[in-house]
Amino acid sequence: MDSIVHNSVTCKKARLAIRDTLDVIGGKWKMVLLTILMDGKKRFLELSREAEISPRILSKELQEMELNGLVSRTVCNTKPVTVEYALTPYSETLKEVLEAMGRWGQQHRERIIEEIAQ
Amino acid sequence: MDSIVHNSVTCKKARLAIRDTLDVIGGKWKMVLLTILMDGKKRFLELSREAEISPRILSKELQEMELNGLVSRTVCNTKPVTVEYALTPYSETLKEVLEAMGRWGQQHRERIIEEIAQ
DNA sequence: AATAGTAGTTACAAAATGGATAGTATTGTA
DNA sequence: TACAATACTATCCATTTTGTAACTACTATT
Secondary structure, three states: OOOOOOOHHHHHHHHHHHHHHHHHHHOOHHHHHHHOOOOOOHHHHHHHHHHHOOOOHHHHHHHHHHOOOOOEEEEEEEOOOEEEEEEEEEHHHHHHHHHHHHHHHHHHHHHHHHHHHO | OOOOOOOOHHHHHHHHHHHHHHHOOOOHHHHHHHHOOOOEOOOOEHHHHHHHHHHHHHHHHHEEEEHHHOOOEEEEOOOOOOOEEOOOOOHHHHHHHHHHHHHOOOOOHHHHHHHOOO
């Protein structure tokens, strides 16, 4: 199953790395929000509606993602103030992860449907 | 940021796929356990010690992973009964995801260390 | 009979996460 | 003045997740 040798040292490193990744983008919402933002910048209420997430949680998630350098927050000079959230260049480094998860989820769903079909 | 066009339809599909993936391997332990099992089959207590996870949680996680076809459980005919857990062929399809997360976590950690260094 | 090893399970507690509802602040409009 | 839009924040509560400690079941050994 391995392209690299997987001894107990590299295994420990791998576990740590995966934990680190989960710390940053784990949980129910962050990857979903990143996926939505791949579509382009969004305002607070747009994100809230598209992800079907309550403002309290959305606000918290966005703050954490901003702290980790994954999204930018821009206040715009509009009649009622609007705020735009967008992906940062750093978030591009997560592209591989998001794409791999997207592909896997899709093929897994197809597998389940096939299982049910027979 | 996109290799595929990312319109609102593909975006919804992508979100769904990512949710599906998180349903199966999300949470604090599953990906870590998969990583440990990449090292080879392990017994219950070995997994418990290596992952530093309590038997209650470990048991639950393993049951869920078995249900999803990601690990196999084999009872061995030994003096005190031992049980071996191993990856299934299906779990190989997660290789890309795990590797991408491993790589990202490692480069992220390096980035953080550099930030602190200056 | 008492003890030990392996693989769990049970009961309970603590912590993290998520959600619903309402409220604040600002500005503009009717 | 009242109401609406936007972006939150505050409060409270429910659910989920995680953890701890002790206990069971089976077998073998002393």
